[in-house]
Amino acid sequence: xxxxxxxxxxxxxHPTPLLFHGGTAxxxxxxxxxxxxxxxxxxxxxxxxxxxxxxxxxxxxxRTKGGLKVEIDSGGEDVLDAGVAxxxxxxxxxxxxxxxxxxxxxxxxxxxxxxxxxxxxxKLVVHRxxxxxSKLTFDGVDLMGERLAEEVLSLVRRRPEVRKISFVAHSLGxxxxxxxxxxxxxxSPKVVQSGDAMQGADxxxxxxxxxxxxPINFITFASPHLGSxxxxxxxxxxxxxxxxxQASQTAHLIAGRTGKHLFLTDNDHGKPPLLxxxxxxxxxxxxxxxxxxxxxFKLFFFLTH
Numbered sequence: 001x002x003x004x005x006x007x008x009x010x011x012x013x014h015p016t017p018l019l020f021h022g023g024t025a026x027x028x029x030x031x032x033x034x035x036x037x038x039x040x041x042x043x044x045x046x047x048x049x050x051x052x053x054x055x056x057x058x059x060x061x062x063r064t065k066g067g068l069k070v071e072i073d074s075g076g077e078d079v080l081d082a083g084v085a086x087x088x089x090x091x092x093x094x095x096x097x098x099x100x101x102x103x104x105x106x107x108x109x110x111x112x113x114x115x116x117x118x119x120x121x122x123k124l125v126v127h128r129x130x131x132x133x134s135k136l137t138f139d140g141v142d143l144m145g146e147r148l149a150e151e152v153l154s155l156v157r158r159r160p161e162v163r164k165i166s167f168v169a170h171s172l173g174x175x176x177x178x179x180x181x182x183x184x185x186x187x188s189p190k191v192v193q194s195g196d197a198m199q200g201a202d203x204x205x206x207x208x209x210x211x212x213x214x215p216i217n218f219i220t221f222a223s224p225h226l227g228s229x230x231x232x233x234x235x236x237x238x239x240x241x242x243x244x245x246q247a248s249q250t251a252h253l254i255a256g257r258t259g260k261h262l263f264l265t266d267n268d269h270g271k272p273p274l275l276x277x278x279x280x281x282x283x284x285x286x287x288x289x290x291x292x293x294x295x296x297f298k299l300f301f302f303l304t305h
Contacts, residue, residue, distance in 0.1 A: 064082045067081065067082050067083070067118070068080070068081065068082060068114055068117055068118075069081065069082040076106050076127055076128050076129045076130040076131065076151065076155075077106050077113075077127070077128045077130070078125055078126070078127050078128075078155075078159075079113040079114060079116075079117050079125070079126040079127075079128065080092060080117055080121075080124070080125040080126070081117055081118075081121035081122070083121070084121050084122050091125075091161045092122060092123050092124050092125045092162070093123070093161060093162055093163040093164060094120075094123050094124050094125070094162070094163070094164040094165075094166065094216065095124075095125055095126075095127060095155070095156070095159065095162040095164065095165045095166070095213065096113075096116060096124055096125070096126045096127065096165075096166045096167075096168060096217075097127050097129060097148075097152060097155075097165065097166070097167050097168070097177070098112065098113060098126060098127065098128050098129060098167075098168045098169070099129050099132075099148065099167065099168070099169035099170070099173030099174075099176055099177045100129065100132070100133065100137075100170060100173050101137070101169075101170045101171030101172040101173045102137050102171060102172040102255070102258070103134060103135070103137055104133065104134075104137065104170070104171075104172075104173070105130060105133040105134060106128035106129060106130040106133065107128075108170065109126075109128045109168075109170075110128070112168075113126040113128050125159070125162065127155055129148060129151060131144075131147040131148055131150070131151045132144040132147055132148060132173075132176060137172060137255075137258060138255050138256035138257065138258050138259070139256060139257060139258065140256070140257030140258055140260075140261055140266075140274075141172075141175045141176060141179055141258065141261045141274055141275070141278075142179060142261075142274060143257070144176045144179070144258075145175075145176050145177075145178075145179025145180040145182075145183060146179075146180075146183065148176055148177065148179075148180035149179075149180040149183040149184050149211075152165075152180065152184060152211050153184070153211055156211045156212060156213065162213060163213060163214060164213055164214045164215075164216050165210050165211060165213040165214070165215060165216065166215075166216045166217035166218070166219070166295075167181065167217070167218050167219065168217070168219045168220075168221075169219070169220045169221070169223065170220070170221045170222065170223070171221070171222050171223055171224070172223070172224070172258065172262075173220070173223070174220030174221070174223025174224075174225065174300075175223060175224070175225065175261075175275070175278075177218070177220070178220075178225075178278060178287065178291075179278065179285075179287075181210055181215075181218070181291050182278075182285040182286055182287045182291045183285065184210045184211040185208070185209075185210060185285075185286050185291045185294065186209050186210075186211075186212070187206040187207070187208060187209070188206060188207045188209050188212075189206055189207075208293075208294030209294075210294065215294045215295040215296070216295065216296050216297065217295060217296065217297045217298075217299070218292065218295040218297070218298050218299070219297075219298075219299045219300075219301075220299075220300050220301065221301045222301065222302065223300070224262060225275070225300070226275065226279075227261075227262055227263060227264045227273070227275045228251075228262040228263055229262075229263045229264050249265070251263045251265070252265070261273070261274050261275060262275075264276065
């Protein structure tokens with residue numbers, strides 16, 4: 001609920017209003033809850049928050065530490081080599097998007113992002129996503145995937161020099177990234193040089209693109225791609241069937257729509273559970289055949305007993 005002493009202002013440069021309360025500016029977003037059919041307004045972030053931004057490029061904070069340049073904008077942090085960033089002619093063309101898991105944040109990838117850039121300073125710019133952090137990870141895989149897709153599109157518009165894209169995700173972030181990539185997938189007509197002919201079964205008349213970029217790597221760590229129901233995935237439940245059944249029935253009380261998705265108990269408009277739908281392509285979204293096959297390298301790391 002919006003406090004009574006607050007007021008809304010709609011700036012000309014941003015589609016969502018700003019909520020002012022107690023002298024602090026917040027970004028307010030009107031959302032639709034498909035589970036209840038109701039609309040509600042969420043206070044997204046404060047002006048004082050280091051990960052908040054109002055509109056594309058409206059403000060950006062930069063800092064340099066240990067040879068790395070960090071730009072905080074677009075709901076996350078961009079990490080690149082400070083020396084390379086100073087030379088516009090050598091700006092990295094490969095964008096790596098890192099996605100956190102349940103109740104996580106961009107801070108989870110701080111060390112890994114730095115190591116990536118140090119290893120390939122002239123090739124990579126790493127974006128640590130922040131659009132799905134903390135309690136926002138309870139909103140459901142589909143809503144979080146939509147948010148990530150919007151964040152990536154905003155980032156690509158802000159960095160027109162990038163040509164390639166990769167995703168690295170942990171735990172729940174792997175599901176979010178898969179949904180976002182399916183939303184961002186597109187096919188572009190292939191440009192054939194004069195005199196060249198397309199030969200062989202691998203020669204397609206189109207090129208696979210993710211947000212308009214060439215897809216390179218898709219990597220997930222310990223992501224429950226088939227959900228968390230059964231399979232003794234929670235040691236605290238001791239592998240007892242009746243405890244696992246109870247967990248699947250109450251997960252939504254703790255983790256909201258995400259809990260329903262992970263335990264395959266969601267039933268939106270009579271449809272099968274979302275994670276089961278994500279193992280096949282549909283007319284609206286290409287989750288498997290086109291999307292995953294478009295990446296040059298696909299790595300899925302799992303934890304085993």
